[in-house]
Amino acid sequence: MNDPFTAGLLDHKRLAEWLPGQVPLLRAIGQLLIEALAADHRVYILGNGGSAADAQHIAAELIGRFKLDRRALPAVALTTDTSGLLSIGNDYGFDEVFSRQVEGLVRPGDVVWALSTSGNSPNVIRAVQAARERQARIIGFTGREGGQLKPLCNLCFCVDHEASDRIQEIHQVAYHLLCGLVERHFRNR
16 A cells, blocks of 8 residues: 555554453553542653653643543643753753652652653653652553563553554543543542
C-alpha cells in the first residue's frame, strides 16, 4: 500500500481493535488509582516529549475535571516546572530530572505513572527506581514489550507497536478511559 494516510489509518484501526483485549488490565490500573486517591495519596505523572504532554494532560484531567463535576484529585505532572527541570538538569544531568523530584515529593502509597514509548528512557527508569525505593505504586505506559520499564511496574500497559505516534494515540485513548473511570468513582465523594 503506497498511500501513507490509508496505511496509517489501517494501522490505527488494528490497534483500536486490539485495545478491548486490554480492558482487564486497564480496569486493574483504574482500581490502583482509585485506591490510592481514596487513601489521600497523590499521583505523579512523567514522560519525555509527547509523553510529557500526555503527563500534563492526565494531571489536568484529574486535578481539574474530565467530564463530570467532582472534587479535585491530587495529580502532578513532573514535566511542568521549568526552573526545577533546568536546575536539576544543569546540576545533576538530564537523567536525574524526574528522579530528583520523586525523591523530594513521593511518599509511600503514592502513585508514579511513567510514560515511555520505548520503555527505556534513562530519566524515566531512574525516576521509577527512586519511586520504588519510596514504596510508591508504579503504573507504566509504554510500547513494544515494555523495555526496562515493564519489570519495574506494578501494572504496565504496553501498546503492541513500534512507532511512537501509534503508541501515543492508544495511550491517549487508554488514559481517557481511566480518567473517566476514576472520575465516576469520585463524582459524589
